[in-house]
Amino acid sequence: MTLASELVLIAVGAAVINNFVLHYFVGICPFIGVSRRVDMAFGMGCAVTFVISVAALLSWTFTFYILRPGAPLTSWAVRSVTGKADATLDLSILNYIVYIFVIASSVQLVEMYVRKFFPRLYKSFGVFLPLITTNCAILFACLEIMKHVSVGAGGGAWGAGGGAAWGLAQAMTLAIAGGLGFTIAIVIMAGIREELDHCDLPEALKGPGITLLIAGILALAFMGFSGVDKTLSGLMGGAQ
Amino acid sequence: MAQDGPTGLERFINGILPENPVYRQVLGMCPTLAVTGNMKAAMTMSAAVAFVLICANIMTSLIRDLLRPHLRILVFTLTIAAFVTVADRALAAYLPEMSKELGPYVPLIIVNCIIICRCEVCASKQRVLIAASDAMGQSMGFALALASIATIREILGTGAWFGVPVMGTWWPEWGIMVLPPGAFITLGALLGVANWLGTMRSGKAATGEK
Numbered sequence: 001m002t003l004a005s006e007l008v009l010i011a012v013g014a015a016v017i018n019n020f021v022l023h024y025f026v027g028i029c030p031f032i033g034v035s036r037r038v039d040m041a042f043g044m045g046c047a048v049t050f051v052i053s054v055a056a057l058l059s060w061t062f063t064f065y066i067l068r069p070g071a072p073l074t075s076w077a078v079r080s081v082t083g084k085a086d087a088t089l090d091l092s093i094l095n096y097i098v099y100i101f102v103i104a105s106s107v108q109l110v111e112m113y114v115r116k117f118f119p120r121l122y123k124s125f126g127v128f129l130p131l132i133t134t135n136c137a138i139l140f141a142c143l144e145i146m147k148h149v150s151v152g153a154g155g156g157a158w159g160a161g162g163g164a165a166w167g168l169a170q171a172m173t174l175a176i177a178g179g180l181g182f183t184i185a186i187v188i189m190a191g192i193r194e195e196l197d198h199c200d201l202p203e204a205l206k207g208p209g210i211t212l213l214i215a216g217i218l219a220l221a222f223m224g225f226s227g228v229d230k231t232l233s234g235l236m237g238g239a240q
Numbered sequence: 241m242a243q244d245g246p247t248g249l250e251r252f253i254n255g256i257l258p259e260n261p262v263y264r265q266v267l268g269m270c271p272t273l274a275v276t277g278n279m280k281a282a283m284t285m286s287a288a289v290a291f292v293l294i295c296a297n298i299m300t301s302l303i304r305d306l307l308r309p310h311l312r313i314l315v316f317t318l319t320i321a322a323f324v325t326v327a328d329r330a331l332a333a334y335l336p337e338m339s340k341e342l343g344p345y346v347p348l349i350i351v352n353c354i355i356i357c358r359c360e361v362c363a364s365k366q367r368v369l370i371a372a373s374d375a376m377g378q379s380m381g382f383a384l385a386l387a388s389i390a391t392i393r394e395i396l397g398t399g400a401w402f403g404v405p406v407m408g409t410w411w412p413e414w415g416i417m418v419l420p421p422g423a424f425i426t427l428g429a430l431l432g433v434a435n436w437l438g439t440m441r442s443g444k445a446a447t448g449e450k
Binding site: 024135147 | 344422
């Protein structure tokens with residue numbers, strides 16, 4: 001399989017087939033909390049996509065060069081300290097702590113950048129920007145990347161090496177497509193909830209209850225996408 | 241430090257039903273939806289969350305005088321991440337199959353809002369014993385909520401409970417209940433029922449006082 005068709009499969013898989021919200025259940029808190037109006041939902045989706053991309057770039061770099069077993073920088077450091085030519089060090093126990101640190105600091109950076117250069121956008125985001133730190137969708141993307149980078153050797157830095165491990169290209173595709181899938185899901189939900197305001201709901205179901213029920217129906221609809229990836233890979237395999 | 245608010249025992253009981261993290265505070269939705277396909281996964285997950293919540297609460301309570309306001313969330317998440325690494329490695333060592341089934345949801349405990357919320361609201365202000373009993377109450381409440389959802393989904397979806405068949409062979413396995421849509425619909429319906437019961441009880445209390 002060529003790099004391009006692999007990237008298309010990853011993108012379609014992350015955006016619609018295994019949608020972050022409706023299939024993996026990550027990012028449910030903003031999905032319920034910020035889906036009241038379409039414009040706010042779209043802003044939240046864009047912010048999450050942006051932070052996911054920055055966090056994926058940083059966490060891929062850290063995982064590939066430092067954290068994974070046999071990573072180049074760590075091996076070099078260990079070898080020069082111990083003086084043994086075959087010494088290795090597995091730092092993957094530090095994965096989670098490094099990821100959460102990367103996410104928290106990239107959210108902080110994005111917040112400072114937006115406040116300085118786009119003050120109006122910053123005002124409309126309000127409290128939601130810092131809340132992105134605890135959005136599971138971002139940590140989930142980092143973990144997926146970790147899973148595919150740590151599988152073994154191979155895979156050049158840009159993803160064209162042809163090995164089993166993911167390069168930067170695959171990681172960034174997963175992150176951007178995943179953020180896009182989150183945006184699609186939250187905007188659809190906000191559109192439905194704007195209409196719901198005119199409905200006569202039972203008192204007990206108002207708020208999270210009805211949102212979850214609708215999300216269930218949306219998830220049923222998105223299940224219709226399963227199998228698209230097999231058809232796509234068949235098509236692209238036939239074209240080669 | 242002067243003790244304010246409810247005592248440890250009251251906090252323990254509060255966590256189970258009156259302030260149930262899932263049904264009352266609507267926190268920690270991701271694991272609630274993701275791991276409730278069967279009872280075994282749900283109970284393993286509750287145990288992992290309980291371990292991390294109790295350890296993180298005790299640790300935060302011990303270092304509460306050293307915390308600086310602008311850095312506290314970062315300190316909480318790093319503390320939690322350390323304990324989650326312990327829980328994840330232990331699961332992978334002793335229950336490798338369960339660890340595979342839970343997949344990314346064990347590391348995702350790091351960003352579970354319940355734990356950050358308890359560190360912020362309770363542990364960073366209270367003594368160790370109170371923080372620990374608060375954490376135990378909240379984790380009991382979380383385990384109960386997960387058990388209720390997992391029971392419904394597993395029995396309807398596969399006709400079994402803890403893997404033991406209970407419904408007999410006539411039950412047509414309602415497969416959608418163990419798939420993602422079933423999770424959303426079950427939790428939505430249960431939240432509705434919980435709210436309805438809550439308003440009924442508060443309505444009764446109000447008329448009883450008159």
